Amino acid sequence: MANLSIPLSFLFICVLFLGKGVLELEASHHIFERYQTSPKFLHKSLVNQAYRTGYHFQPPKHWINGISGRISMSFWSYFSYPNGSATILPGGKPVILYTGIDPQERQVQNLAMPKNLSDPYLTEWIKYPKNPVMAPTPMNKINASSFRDPTTAWLGPDKMWRVLIGSRVNKLGLAVLYKSKDFKHWILAKKPLHSAEGTGMWECPDFFPVKTNGYEGLDTSAEGKKMKYVLKNSLDETKHDYYTIGTYDAVKDKYFPDKGMIEGDSGLRYDYGKFYASKTFFDSEKHRRILWGWANESSSVKDDVQKGWAGVQAIPRKVWLDKYGKQLLQWPIKEIEKLCGNQVKWPSKILEGGSKLEVTSVTAGQADIEVEFEVSHELKKVEVLKKKQYNPQFLCSKKSASVRGGLGPFGFLTFASNTLSEYTAVFFRIYKHNNKHKVLMCSDQSRSSLNKHNDNTTYGAFVDVDPAREPLSLKSLIDRSIVESFGGGGKAVITARVYPTQAIDNQIKLFVFNNGTSSVKITFLNSWSMNKAHIS
Ligand SMILES: *[C@@H]1O[C@H](CO)[C@@H](O)[C@H](O)[C@H]1NC(C)=O
Numbered sequence: 001m002a003n004l005s006i007p008l009s010f011l012f013i014c015v016l017f018l019g020k021g022v023l024e025l026e027a028s029h030h031i032f033e034r035y036q037t038s039p040k041f042l043h044k045s046l047v048n049q050a051y052r053t054g055y056h057f058q059p060p061k062h063w064i065n066g067i068s069g070r071i072s073m074s075f076w077s078y079f080s081y082p083n084g085s086a087t088i089l090p091g092g093k094p095v096i097l098y099t100g101i102d103p104q105e106r107q108v109q110n111l112a113m114p115k116n117l118s119d120p121y122l123t124e125w126i127k128y129p130k131n132p133v134m135a136p137t138p139m140n141k142i143n144a145s146s147f148r149d150p151t152t153a154w155l156g157p158d159k160m161w162r163v164l165i166g167s168r169v170n171k172l173g174l175a176v177l178y179k180s181k182d183f184k185h186w187i188l189a190k191k192p193l194h195s196a197e198g199t200g201m202w203e204c205p206d207f208f209p210v211k212t213n214g215y216e217g218l219d220t221s222a223e224g225k226k227m228k229y230v231l232k233n234s235l236d237e238t239k240h241d242y243y244t245i246g247t248y249d250a251v252k253d254k255y256f257p258d259k260g261m262i263e264g265d266s267g268l269r270y271d272y273g274k275f276y277a278s279k280t281f282f283d284s285e286k287h288r289r290i291l292w293g294w295a296n297e298s299s300s301v302k303d304d305v306q307k308g309w310a311g312v313q314a315i316p317r318k319v320w321l322d323k324y325g326k327q328l329l330q331w332p333i334k335e336i337e338k339l340c341g342n343q344v345k346w347p348s349k350i351l352e353g354g355s356k357l358e359v360t361s362v363t364a365g366q367a368d369i370e371v372e373f374e375v376s377h378e379l380k381k382v383e384v385l386k387k388k389q390y391n392p393q394f395l396c397s398k399k400s401a402s403v404r405g406g407l408g409p410f411g412f413l414t415f416a417s418n419t420l421s422e423y424t425a426v427f428f429r430i431y432k433h434n435n436k437h438k439v440l441m442c443s444d445q446s447r448s449s450l451n452k453h454n455d456n457t458t459y460g461a462f463v464d465v466d467p468a469r470e471p472l473s474l475k476s477l478i479d480r481s482i483v484e485s486f487g488g489g490g491k492a493v494i495t496a497r498v499y500p501t502q503a504i505d506n507q508i509k510l511f512v513f514n515n516g517t518s519s520v521k522i523t524f525l526n527s528w529s530m531n532k533a534h535i536s
C-alpha cells in the first residue's frame with residue numbers, strides 16, 4: 001500500500017509516477033484519518049474538497065475519455081512503468097526501458113514488453129528475462145547510485161538505436177549514451193551525448209527534434225534538414241527542468257547547444273514555477289509533440305497528509321520551436337476545449353491605472369481565462385531596469401501586485417477573496433533595459449492564503465515580447481489549487497500551487513487588474529467555466 005512519503009521523496013519519478021502515487025493514496029485515504037487534527041485554518045471538508053482539482057488529473061482515470069488512442073496508450077504504458085520511457089519499434093510494437101534496482105542496490109536499466117499486443121491500452125507488461133540490459137560496472141565507471149531515467153530511444157542513420165540515461169560525476173551532469181542494434185544488447189558509447197559542469201545529477205533527460213518552421217512535432221527518430229534538437233534535464237539539486245536548443249551530430253553522437261544557450265538553472269525552462277520531471281512524446285495521430293509535467297504541492301507535509309493526496313499533472317502542453325529558434329513555445333493541448341463550459345467575452349476596453357474589473361459569470365475557481373493587452377501608447381512611462389535587478393524571480397518578489405509601477409503591474413487576480421485578504425496575482429511589468437523593452441511576468445503565491453505554512457515563493461520570468469510591436473497576451477488555467485499561466489502566447493509559463501482559506505468554492509472571485517500609473521488597453525478577454533473532467 002502506498003504511503004505519502006513515496007511521492008514526496010522517491011527518486012525515480014519521471015512524470016507519471018506521482019500520478020500513480022496519487023491514485024493509490026486516494027484509494028487508501030483512510031490510513032491518514034488518524035493523523036487528522038484540526039489546524040486553525042483547515043477544516044476537513046475544505047481539505048478534502050476545496051483543493052482537489054476538477055480538470056487537472058490526479059488519478060489516471062480522469063483523462064482517459066477525452067484523449068486519443070495513441071495518447072491513452074502512451075499514458076497507460078507510462079503508468080505501468082512511470083520510471084521508464086516507451087519507444088515504438090518498427091511495425092508499431094512498443095517497448096519500455098525503465099530503471100530498476102538490482103540485488104547489489106545498483107541502478108540498472110531494464111526492458112519490458114506488452115503482454116498482449118491486441119489490448120488497445122496495453123495494460124499488462126512483461127519484464128525481459130535477461131534484464132538488466134544496461135548496468136554500471138567497474139569498467140564503465142558509471143556511478144551506480146546516479147544512473148537512471150532512460151529516454152525514449154531513437155534510430156540513427158546507421159540503423160542503431162540510441163538512448164540516454166541521466167547521470168553525474170560529482171557536479172558534472174551527464175546524459176550517458178547507449179547504442180543497440182536489437183534493443184536488447186546495449187553498448188555504452190565512449191562519450192556522453194552531452195554534459196554540463198556545475199549542474200549536478202541529471203534526472204529524466206529528454207532529447208527530441210523540433211521543426212525550424214511551424215507547429216508540427218517530429219518523431220524522435222526523424223531525420224532531415226530544417227530541424228533542431230532540444231535536450232531537457234531535470235536538475236535534482238534545484239528541482240527545475242531546464243533545456244537548451246541545439247544541433248545533433250548523429251555520426252559523432254554529440255549534441256551541441258546553440259551559441260548563447262545557458263546550461264543549468266538560469267537557462268531556459270519549460271515552466272518558471274512548479275513543474276518537474278517532465279517528458280515529451282510524439283503524437284503521430286495529430287503530428288504534435290506533447291509535454292507532460294508534474295506540479296508538486298506548496299503546502300506543508302502535514303497538510304498534504306490531511307488532504308490525503310499530493311501532486312497533480314499539469315495540463316499536457318503542445319511544444320514547438322519559436323520562429324526565431326531561440327526558445328520553445330507551449331500551449332495547452334486542444335482537447336481541454338472539450339471541458340469548456342459557459343463563456344464570457346469582453347469587447348475592447350481601457351483599464352485605468354489603479355483599477356480592477358471583476359470577471360463574473362464564470363466559476364472563478366475552475367476556469368480558463370485569456371486576455372490581450374495593448375500598451376504601445378504608454379511605453380514612455382516604463383521604468384528603467386537596473387543591472388542588479390536583473391533576476392526575474394528576485395524582481396517579482398520585491399515588487400508584488402501592490403507595488404505600483406510606471407507600466408504595470410497588470411494581469412489577473414485569481415483566487416481572490418471578497419476583501420482581497422487572499423489573492424494569487426499573475427501579472428506583467430514593463431521595463432526598459434539597454435534601450436530595449438523588457439517584459440517581466442510574475443506569479444505570486446505569497447498572498448494566496450492566510451495559512452502561512454505554505455511555500456510563498458513569487459515566481460518570475462522575462463517574456464520575449466516587444467510590447468511596442470505586438471500585444472501582450474496572458475492565459476491562466478485555474479483549477480482549485482493550481483494556476484498555470486502562459487505569457488506571450490506560451491513564451492513563458494509559470495505554474496503556482498495555492499490553498500486559499502477564504503477564497504474557496506463560491507466565494508472565489510476573479511479580476512483583471514492594473515495597478516500601474518498608466519492605463520492599459522484590453523483588446524479582448526475570453527473566459528470559460530471549466531467542467532469537471534469525466535471519470536470513466
Ligand atoms: C520501475 O517500475 C517497475 C514497474 O512498475 C518496477 O518493477 C521497478 O522496480 C521500478 N524501479 C524502481 C527503481 O523503483
Ligand SMILES: *[C@@H]1O[C@H](CO)[C@@H](O)[C@H](O)[C@H]1NC(C)=O
Binds near residue numbers: 116118119120
Ligand atoms: C488480448 O487482448 C484482446 C483485446 O482486448 C483480447 O480479446 C484477448 O483475449 C487478449 N488475449 C489474451 C491472451 O489475453
Ligand SMILES: *[C@@H]1O[C@H](CO)[C@@H](O)[C@H](O)[C@H]1NC(C)=O
Binds near residue numbers: 144168169
Ligand atoms: C555517486 O552518486 C551518489 C548518489 O547521488 C553521490 O552521493 C556520489 O557523490 C556520486 N559520486 C560521484 C563520483 O559523483
Ligand SMILES: *[C@@H]1O[C@H](CO)[C@@H](O)[C@H](O)[C@H]1NC(C)=O
Binds near residue numbers: 239296297
Ligand atoms: C516540491 O515543493 C517544495 C515546496 O514548494 C519544493 O521545495 C520542492 O523542491 C518541490 N519538489 C519538487 C520535486 O519539485
Ligand SMILES: *[C@@H]1O[C@H](CO)[C@@H](O)[C@H](O)[C@H]1NC(C)=O
Binds near residue numbers: 400403404413513515
Ligand atoms: C494596488 O496598489 C495599491 C497601492 O499600492 C494597494 O493598496 C493595492 O493593494 C494594490 N492592489 C493589489 C491587487 O495589490
Ligand SMILES: *[C@@H]1O[C@H](CO)[C@@H](O)[C@H](O)[C@H]1NC(C)=O
Binds near residue numbers: 446456
Ligand atoms: C514567506 O515565508 C517565509 C518563510 O516561511 C517567511 O519568512 C516570510 O515572511 C513569508 N513571506 C510572506 C510575504 O508571507
